Amino acid sequence: MYRRLLAPALFRAEPEWIHDRAIRLAERVGRVPAIASYCAPTDASLVTDVAGLRMATPIGLGAGFDKNARAVPALASLGFGHVEVGSIAARPSDGNPRPRLFRLPEDEAIVVYYGVPNEGADRVAQRLANRRRTATLGINIVNTNHGIDAPPSTEDEVIADYLTSTRILQPHADYLCLNLSCPNTHDGQGFFHQPHRLAMLIDGLREVGIEKPLLLKVAPFPDLRAMETFLQAVAPAEFVSGFSVNLPAGKPPGLRASAAELPGAVSGRPAAAAANRTIRELYRSIDPERHVIVGSGGVFTAEDAYAKIRLGASLVQLLTALVYRGPTVARAINRELPKLLRRDGFTRVADAVGTDARG
Numbered sequence: 001m002y003r004r005l006l007a008p009a010l011f012r013a014e015p016e017w018i019h020d021r022a023i024r025l026a027e028r029v030g031r032v033p034a035i036a037s038y039c040a041p042t043d044a045s046l047v048t049d050v051a052g053l054r055m056a057t058p059i060g061l062g063a064g065f066d067k068n069a070r071a072v073p074a075l076a077s078l079g080f081g082h083v084e085v086g087s088i089a090a091r092p093s094d095g096n097p098r099p100r101l102f103r104l105p106e107d108e109a110i111v112v113y114y115g116v117p118n119e120g121a122d123r124v125a126q127r128l129a130n131r132r133r134t135a136t137l138g139i140n141i142v143n144t145n146h147g148i149d150a151p152p153s154t155e156d157e158v159i160a161d162y163l164t165s166t167r168i169l170q171p172h173a174d175y176l177c178l179n180l181s182c183p184n185t186h187d188g189q190g191f192f193h194q195p196h197r198l199a200m201l202i203d204g205l206r207e208v209g210i211e212k213p214l215l216l217k218v219a220p221f222p223d224l225r226a227m228e229t230f231l232q233a234v235a236p237a238e239f240v241s242g243f244s245v246n247l248p249a250g251k252p253p254g255l256r257a258s259a260a261e262l263p264g265a266v267s268g269r270p271a272a273a274a275a276n277r278t279i280r281e282l283y284r285s286i287d288p289e290r291h292v293i294v295g296s297g298g299v300f301t302a303e304d305a306y307a308k309i310r311l312g313a314s315l316v317q318l319l320t321a322l323v324y325r326g327p328t329v330a331r332a333i334n335r336e337l338p339k340l341l342r343r344d345g346f347t348r349v350a351d352a353v354g355t356d357a358r359g
């Protein structure tokens with residue numbers, strides 16, 4: 001019903017406007033017990049333990065949908081095992097100039113050029129201070145985007161920005177995810193390609209004292225050497241629990257819509273190939289006893305999620321599918337995924353992780 005009736009009506013509105021309305025509505029409605037029990041993942045095979053956190057399903061909502069943690073109870077009740085809010089920075093930011101969000105329906109994709117607008121760590125921490133615990137809450141942290149015309153931040157300023165947000169937000173998170181790869185800000189794209197900056201960040205985080213599982217969100221690597229350089233640089237950080245895969249900058253090949261003129265990165269179906277390649281390559285290089293992988297990029301169905309799990313993802317996130325398939329998309333995946341596991345002889349998700357990564 002959502003795809004045939006609601007989506008065409010909603011898609012007549014400007015994307016960012018309708019997204020803001022959806023978040024406001026979800027904030028006002030909060031957790032509706034009837035919706036929560038309708039969508040709740042119940043199959044024991046889906047229960048997933050990652051970095052000491054137990055989740056009812058590996059399927060989570062990716063960062064960028066609820067940027068300021070306004071609607072966590074409502075979103076958690078849609079069948080997600082975890083909800084990642086953000087990205088949030090030390091200072092409030094307006095992000096990039098509008099328009100900065102574009103739908104590509106024929107590709108089931110979104111072109112995103114937000115530039116991480118957010119209300120800043122203090123405001124979000126206040127909002128989260130009295131939250132009731134529902135799904136596992138991830139807080140995604142990024143460097144403040146001071147605007148296109150601002151002079152580039154110095155190395156020390158960028159690192160300090162991450163550390164300030166980490167200090168402020170850590171008490172409110174079940175896990176933290178440091179977004180090291182925003183495709184849409186000038187500090188975000190290549191800053192951490194220099195290993196000494198990762199070392200500076202790691203030293204700073206050690207001084208802050210990391211008490212929650214911490215993930216690093218990285219863009220697909222241009223080649224295996226870049227991935228090895230990154231993994232070597234973060235190896236000394238005993239508090240890093242794993243890696244999450246972000247959208248690559250630029251336009252992927254094979255888009256049906258003409259998006260070359262639009263600024264920004266492409267999510268949804270066209271993002272799947274690079275994400276899957278990165279998950280597989282990462283899984284082949286990490287020690288799975290020490291690090292987990294969170295996969296996202298073009299997950300619409302249980303088959304899509306299962307493919308990422310078999311390539312090495314312990315958790316799988318979606319965002320674009322919520323726009324194109326509607327609020328019951330996680331429920332639908334949670335109902336089908338156990339059948340795929342059973343078909344292949346697995347009793348739980350963890351047994352399937354990485355089975356397609358070798359060879």
Ligand SMILES: Cc1cc2nc3c(=O)[nH]c(=O)nc-3n(C[C@H](O)[C@H](O)[C@H](O)COP(=O)(O)O)c2cc1C
Nearest residue numbers: 062063064086087179267268296297298318319320
């Ligand atoms: C509109 C939009 C906003 C996003 N904002 C963020 C963000 O602020 N921080 C972040 O780490 N990832 C952000 N992402 C990336 C998503 O979390 C996710 O990794 C990516 O979209 C791939 O999943 P999908 O194909 O299911 O959307 C955003 C994606 C979209 C589509």
